[in-house]
Amino acid sequence: MTCKNCKAALRTDYVFCPACGAKVAPNRLTYRGLFADILERFFDWDNSFHRTVRTMTVHPEKVIGDYIDGVRRRYLNPMSYLGIALGLSGILLFAMKYSIHEIDFDFLGMGTSSAASTKILDATMEYNSFIFLLYIPLLAIAGILSFNKRDYNLPEHVVSATYSLAHFSILTFPISMLILFLVPEDYLKYSLIYIVFMIGYSLFVLIRLHRYGLGITLIRSMLYTVLVIIGYFGLSLLINLIMLLTGVVTLEDFLPKP
Incomplete structure (x- = not known):
């Protein structure tokens, strides 16, 4: 498997490319995947939003x-x-x-x-x-x-x-x-x-x-x-x-x- 962004060789268990840092997307795009990608790209919705709101409050x-x-x-x-x-x-x-x-x-x-x-x-x-x-x-x-x-x-x-x-x-x-x-x-x-x-x-x-x-x-x-x-x-x-x-x-x- 190769990285679709920089063409570096990847192992099948990689989640991120070690060469360019891009997230590996091995499967076809779905509605669920599209929604998750939008949240991640624009809101960084990987618990950091909730953590930031909670910590900024107290x-x-x-x-x-x-x-x-x-x-x-x-x-x-x-x-x-x-x-x-x-x-x-x-x-x-x-x-x-x-x-x-x-x-x-x-x-x-x-x-x-x-x-x-x-x-x-x-x-x-x-x-x-x-x-x-x-x-x-x-x-x-x-x-x-x-x-x-x-x-x-x-x-x-x-x-x-x-x-x-x-x-x-x-x-x-x-x-x-x-x-x-x-x-x-x-x-x-x-x-x-x-x-x-x-x-x-x-x-x-x-x-x-x-x-x-x-x-x-x-x-x-x-x-x-x-x-x-x-x-x-x-x-x-x-x-x-x-x-x-x-x-x-x-x-x-x-x-x-x-």
Whole structure:
């Protein structure tokens, strides 16, 4: 038997080619084999996904620390994990299109028009993946300025932020779908709570990674929270300004309802 990828000679009991590392496929393609291959290629569904979700929930420092230290086979890599999060986010946005008219945009009771909010939400849906990715450098920069006992550089903090953001998105996906289908009018209220818990989880990850004393941890936690909040509102303001300058929304859209 020969490898179909590099033509090297193989023993019949080989599962992977020792020359090129490709998986041996001795049988014809079946529906079951096709489904298994898709899961393996795109989601690395060989228990590493389940292991990554479980470990990131309680011991995120093991997943992130192992990856940065060079252990790359035990857990799902950050790009694959992020890809799953983006895929679930796309499903959520698809569902939002059917509930957008039921969402209460004036949930703060300020009497403002929902025209601008609806337009901004439509644009956010269109560029969701790009906006989602912008939060990674935001968390990474806030992290390197507040928590860095391990002396990580910026790319290593980007890995930490990617794992944090992707995991929180995956973990909260079922809750987001339930709220969207059961109480869509309260979805924006939930979004505010979502942001608070997202900051809280990313802070939990940094605390587990960079072990400081209690007093120093509290001070650094406050610094990190302030930096993320400033960055979040700055990023939101920038997105709204770009939409205003490009004509996606107008100043009239922000006027209160008559």
